[in-house]
Amino acid sequence: MSAEAREPLNREQVAAVLAGRLERDWIVNLGVGIPVLACDFVDLDAGIVLSSENGLIGYGWHAPHGHEDLDIVSPGMQYVVLQPGAAIVHHADAFGLIRSGRVDCSVLGAYEAAADGSFANWTPHADGRTDLGGVGGAMDLTQGAKRVWLAMFHTTPEGAPRLVERCTLPVTGGRHASLVVTDLAVIEVGERGFELLEHAPGYSVEDIQAVTAAPLSVSPSLRPMPV
Amino acid sequence: MPRPERYDSAAAAVADIPDGSSILVAGFHAGVPWNLVQALYEQGATDLVMISTTVNRPLLDEDGRVTIADLVLAGRVRKVIASFTAAPHPSQPNAAEDVFRAGGAEAELVPQGTVAERIRAGGAGIPAFYTPAGVGSAYAEGREQREFDGRTYVLERGITADYAFVRAQRADEAGNLVYRRAARNFNPIMATAGRCTIAEIDDPILPAGSFDPDQVHTPGVYVARLVHIAEGRIEAPRRTRRSGRELDLDAPEDTGDAS
Numbered sequence: 481m482s483a484e485a486r487e488p489l490n491r492e493q494v495a496a497v498l499a500g501r502l503e504r505d506w507i508v509n510l511g512v513g514i515p516v517l518a519c520d521f522v523d524l525d526a527g528i529v530l531s532s533e534n535g536l537i538g539y540g541w542h543a544p545h546g547h548e549d550l551d552i553v554s555p556g557m558q559y560v561v562l563q564p565g566a567a568i569v570h571h572a573d574a575f576g577l578i579r580s581g582r583v584d585c586s587v588l589g590a591y592e593a594a595a596d597g598s599f600a601n602w603t604p605h606a607d608g609r610t611d612l613g614g615v616g617g618a619m620d621l622t623q624g625a626k627r628v629w630l631a632m633f634h635t636t637p638e639g640a641p642r643l644v645e646r647c648t649l650p651v652t653g654g655r656h657a658s659l660v661v662t663d664l665a666v667i668e669v670g671e672r673g674f675e676l677l678e679h680a681p682g683y684s685v686e687d688i689q690a691v692t693a694a695p696l697s698v699s700p701s702l703r704p705m706p707v
Numbered sequence: 708m709p710r711p712e713r714y715d716s717a718a719a720a721v722a723d724i725p726d727g728s729s730i731l732v733a734g735f736h737a738g739v740p741w742n743l744v745q746a747l748y749e750q751g752a753t754d755l756v757m758i759s760t761t762v763n764r765p766l767l768d769e770d771g772r773v774t775i776a777d778l779v780l781a782g783r784v785r786k787v788i789a790s791f792t793a794a795p796h797p798s799q800p801n802a803a804e805d806v807f808r809a810g811g812a813e814a815e816l817v818p819q820g821t822v823a824e825r826i827r828a829g830g831a832g833i834p835a836f837y838t839p840a841g842v843g844s845a846y847a848e849g850r851e852q853r854e855f856d857g858r859t860y861v862l863e864r865g866i867t868a869d870y871a872f873v874r875a876q877r878a879d880e881a882g883n884l885v886y887r888r889a890a891r892n893f894n895p896i897m898a899t900a901g902r903c904t905i906a907e908i909d910d911p912i913l914p915a916g917s918f919d920p921d922q923v924h925t926p927g928v929y930v931a932r933l934v935h936i937a938e939g940r941i942e943a944p945r946r947t948r949r950s951g952r953e954l955d956l957d958a959p960e961d962t963g964d965a966s
Contacts, residue, residue, distance in 0.1 A: 533819060534735050534892045550943050551888035553736045557946050568888055570895045571735070571760075572827035575820030579838065602844075604797055610845045611814040612793035612807055619846060620820030623839035653843025 486682030488634070488663040493707050496521040497678075498587060498631050498661045500706060502528055506584035507577075509533070509621055512556035513589030514631040519560060531583065533617040535574040538566030555616065575617065579624040586625035588618055590632050590657075592647045595673035595694040597656025599630055600649035610650075622654030634662035634691055641693035643667070643674065664688050666705060672697060678705040711882035711927060713912070714934040717746035720905050727785075729756035729868040731826065731897040732775060738890030740874040740907045741772055741941040742934075747872075748773040753783045758826075758868060760819055760893060761791035764801050772941060776803035784812045788866070790819035818846065821863055823896060829865035830899025838863055871901025875925070878908040878935075881915040882927025891924065898925045905932040909940070 489497065491514050499521035502508055507529045510516040520541045522528050531537045532554050539560045543549060548559035569577070577583065590601040603613035622628050635641055643660065660667045665688050666678035675697045679688055681704045689696050714720040721743055724730070732744060748767075755778065763774035778784050780802055792814040794801040807814045817825070818840040828836050837860035841847045851862040873894040875884035884906055886894055898904045906925075912935050 532889075534737075534889045536889050548945075549888065550945060551737045551890040553889050555735065557736045559946075562888075568891055571819075571823040571892045572896050575823050578820060579840070603793070604795070608845075609808075610848075611816050612804060613816050614791045614793060614795040615816055615818050615846070616790050617819040619818035619844060620838075620840040623842060624820075650845045651843070653841060653847070654839070 487680070489680055489705065489707055490663070492517055492520070494631055494661055494663050497666065497705050497707065498629065499523070501659070501661070501666075502585060504528070507531055507582055509578065509583050509586045509625065510554075511586070511588040511618070511621070512616065515587035515589060516554050516556045516558055518587065518631070519554070519558075524563060531574070531577060533571070533574050533578070533621075535569045535571060536560070536562065536566065537569065537574075537577070538563045575620050575624075578617070578620055581624060581626060583621070583625040585627050585629060586621040587629045587631055588621065588652075588657075590630045591642065592649050593630050593632065593643050593657060593660045593669070594647045595643075595645050595669065597658065597669045598647055598651045599657050600647045601652050603650055606649050618652050619654060622652055625655065628655050628657045629659040629661065630657045631661045634664040634688075639691070641691050643692045643694060645694040664691070667696070668699070675699055676702060678703055680705050681707060710880060710915075711906075711930045711933045714932055717742040717907060717934055717936060718749065720907075720932050720934040721746045721750050724750065724752050724870060726752050727754045728752060728870055729758065731866075731868045731871040731901055732757060732759040733871070733873045733893040733897040734890070735760050735892045737888065737943055738874050738886060738892050738894050739943060740872040741943070742907050742936050743872040743905055744775070745773045745941055748778060748781070748783075754785045755783055756786045756788070756868070757784055758788040758822075758866060760789060760822055762787050762789050762801075762803050762814075763791075765803060766944070770944065772944065776801060779803040779806050779812050782811065786813040786815065788815045788817060788822065790817055790822050792816045816846070823893065825863055825866040826893065826900045827896045829867040830896055831865075833865050835862055835864050837861065867900050867902065869902050871897040871904040873898045873904060873906045873925075874909070875906055876909045877913065878906060878930075878933055879913040879915050879917045879927070882906070882930035882933060883918050883923040884908075884925035884927075884930060885918060885922065886924050895925050898929045903931045904929055905934070906930050908933060908935045911935055911937070
């Protein structure tokens with residue numbers, strides 16, 4: 481490896497990479513955490529519609545400082561801006577949109593992502609308590625959306641891998657994640673587990689494998705993440 | 708037309724709520740009936756069942772606002788039904804979680820879309836329904852499941868409650884409500900599911916007939932009590948955010964008119 485700069489992506493850069501993979505005319509739900517930051521980078525001219533659990537259909541970027549409207553807020557409590565053609569529905573109808581399969585892509589944050597596509601994002605504890613957690617809309621989204629992607633940090637702050645063979649935390653269930661975007665890599669999750677599609681600039685396959693607790697296969701078209 | 712009772716203060720609007728009541732609390736960041744929750748806290752009712760999308764964090768000691776978590780900490784709550792009952796991360800502890808862990812109150816954790824649909828169902832006279840949310844997770848274990856067209860669903864019960872606390876931007880004397888933007892969220896469905904729905908209104912209450920009937924979000928027949936808080940109103944906390952990048956100031960003009 482050359483002396484190329486080696487920095488993990490920051491949250492906004494991860495969000496931008498994820499936004500760049502969204503496809504024309506998709507209806508997209510961006511979850512709390514890194515995913516919702518992608519609203520600043522989504523190509524709204526490509527017909528992508530951002531919809532949220534709390535009933536915003538057709539929002540866009542974060543409101544500029546001083547222009548925040550406290551009633552135009554994402555589920556992650558970010559003030560956003562409605563786009564021309566936006567509509568507002570109540571919570572039950574917002575989830576009707578989700579459950580009925582109209583959302584093309586749900587991007588969720590996660591504590592863990594597993595090579596079998598399962599993921600864990602509703603409780604940080606493996607204590608067996610199903611009464612305590614922050615499930616939010618994740619279980620509805622993962623059942624209802626056409627596809628589920630995850631956007632997360634590759635490791636815990638202590639450096640432990642979050643991409644694992646099997647989840648150690650209780651799984652969220654539902655449709656399996658097909659793509660994981662992290663600060664180090666873009667990874668497809670398929671029949672054969674994790675496949676490395678993109679790497680953070682300066683990171684080798686070995687670097688990424690070293691912090692991934694499941695085998696990585698490597699895409700023949702492996703490339704650097706576009707940052 | 709039936710007219711809801713008008714109250715001069717949130718305290719008066721919640722004064723007769725007895726111990727043991729079940730109460731729906733609307734809002735999600737926006738549209739939270741903060742003034743009614745505060746008045747409930749000061750009123751003293753106990754042994755409550757609180758249903759909301761989140762128990763929130765305790766805020767009383769932080770900024771003076773009262774959340775369901777504050778009611779839990781005060782020992783006033785028997786049970787909560789919510790989609791957020793605990794801290795999302797160990798680094799952000801929520802003192803209410805300690806009460807649940809110690810058995811001081813019961814928590815029922817429910818997926819958010821399921822909470823919403825249970826309330827819509829309850830308010831629409833539907834006792835139960837099937838939904839896919841939770842299938843494949845520990846949530847669905849021990850719940851009745853059934854297959855329809857090759858997919859598995861979980862049986863869920865509709866929710867009604869003794870009271871519903873809602874917040875709207877505007878109301879007329881007939882109790883018709885109009886919400887603003889994402890402050891709508893749980894408000895319209897909770898308004899239908901409370902046996903006594905109490906609405907706190909931001910703007911002065913308008914004469915009946917002020918709204919085009921086509922533009923009413925919650926018909927007044929669902930609303931039992933109206934209170935416009937003219938002074939000292941508690942508003943949503945404002946969250947400041949570090950900007951991720953220079954933002955496009957060419958945002959579409961948003962006048963804030965609800966209809």
